[in-house]
Amino acid sequence: VDMDEKSLAAEGWPLQRDKWAQLVTKLFDQYGIRAMGYDMTFPEPDTRISSMLDTLLSTELADQPVVAERAPAIKQKFNYDQQWADALRGRAVVMGVAFNTISSTDDASTAGALCAPLMDKTATSLYAVDFFKARGYAANVPVLQEAAGYCGFFDNPRQDDDGVFRRVPLVQMYDGVIYPSLAFQLTRLALGNPGVEFEFEPQDARSSLNLERVRIGPVSAPVDGDVAVYVPYRGNPFTYEYISVTDVIHGTVEKPERLKGAIVLVGTSAAGLLDFRVTPVSRTHPGVEVHASIVSGFLDGNIRQQAPYYNGIE
Numbered sequence: 426v427d428m429d430e431k432s433l434a435a436e437g438w439p440l441q442r443d444k445w446a447q448l449v450t451k452l453f454d455q456y457g458i459r460a461m462g463y464d465m466t467f468p469e470p471d472t473r474i475s476s477m478l479d480t481l482l483s484t485e486l487a488d489q490p491v492v493a494e495r496a497p498a499i500k501q502k503f504n505y506d507q508q509w510a511d512a513l514r515g516r517a518v519v520m521g522v523a524f525n526t527i528s529s530t531d532d533a534s535t536a537g538a539l540c541a542p543l544m545d546k547t548a549t550s551l552y553a554v555d556f557f558k559a560r561g562y563a564a565n566v567p568v569l570q571e572a573a574g575y576c577g578f579f580d581n582p583r584q585d586d587d588g589v590f591r592r593v594p595l596v597q598m599y600d601g602v603i604y605p606s607l608a609f610q611l612t613r614l615a616l617g618n619p620g621v622e623f624e625f626e627p628q629d630a631r632s633s634l635n636l637e638r639v640r641i642g643p644v645s646a647p648v649d650g651d652v653a654v655y656v657p658y659r660g661n662p663f664t665y666e667y668i669s670v671t672d673v674i675h676g677t678v679e680k681p682e683r684l685k686g687a688i689v690l691v692g693t694s695a696a697g698l699l700d701f702r703v704t705p706v707s708r709t710h711p712g713v714e715v716h717a718s719i720v721s722g723f724l725d726g727n728i729r730q731q732a733p734y735y736n737g738i739e
Contacts, residue, residue, distance in 0.1 A: 426692075429693070462519035535561050557598065634650065654719060656715055
């Protein structure tokens with residue numbers, strides 16, 4: 426579901442958060458999707474209208490009895506973050522997170538709230554695996570994250586030296602615990618939120634050298650020592666189905682059966698929002714398709730593995 430040029434022209438940017446609430450409600454209630462994930466993050470509260478109201482109510486209007494009486498209801502009506510949170514609650518939604526793995530101490534800032542980790546410190550300590558370690562993050566407004574319950578990162582610390590997105594980690598470590606990627610958590614949620622298992626050979630040798638696969642319930646994928654997968658791109662950009670955000674909000678999606686039971690990623694192909702990546706098949710690939718490729722790769726059993734003897738053959 427795409428924040429494309431058509432949606433920018435119709436709805437503006439940033440999209441008002443009452444419209445994000447409408448989008449969630451339409452996708453689940455009208456179109457019957459299975460699960461959705463945001464390839465973007467919302468670390469700051471929406472205070473534009475509430476600030477205007479506070480300014481207005483600080484004038485002599487505040488002395489009018491009817492104004493004082495109705496002010497709380499008016500503020501609640503324009504509390505768009507809460508409206509969006511109400512739409513998220515109880516639904517299969519993954520909020521986006523951007524971790525920062527840069528080593529500089531200047532990049533250890535945090536914004537917003539994280540969800541509960543995939544593994545706590547006790548479980549994480551059982552593995553001698555070279556997890557990517559984040560120093561900071563940009564997450565989501567607490568009221569949104571608490572309502573959604575789930576989160577997943579969309580950054581890629583495994584980007585190759587030539588800048589090409591070939592491999593993406595499924596997990597990262599922050600503050601001694603493990604968090605899932607957006608694609609990983611979205612796949613898990615679409616499958617009914619089954620358990621997660623790291624598979625080693627032999628099983629009791631829990632190191633990066635012996636790590637073979639990561640399993641989500643009935644599906645699994647081969648990974649490298651950084652717990653990263655090769656992205657199984659289906660083809661050129663726009664291989665996947667794209668539906669405009671504005672069409673969903675207004676309930677005008679053509680062939681709505683395309684969304685029935687679908688796993689939805691909300692992202693952008695608008696040039697001005699700059700979410701394009703260099704991939705093995707294109708130099709301008711919408712970043713949202715990286716996550717879509719991993720989700721479909723998990724479900725289709727189509728994620729490939731680099732054999733140990735690869736370097737010798739090359």
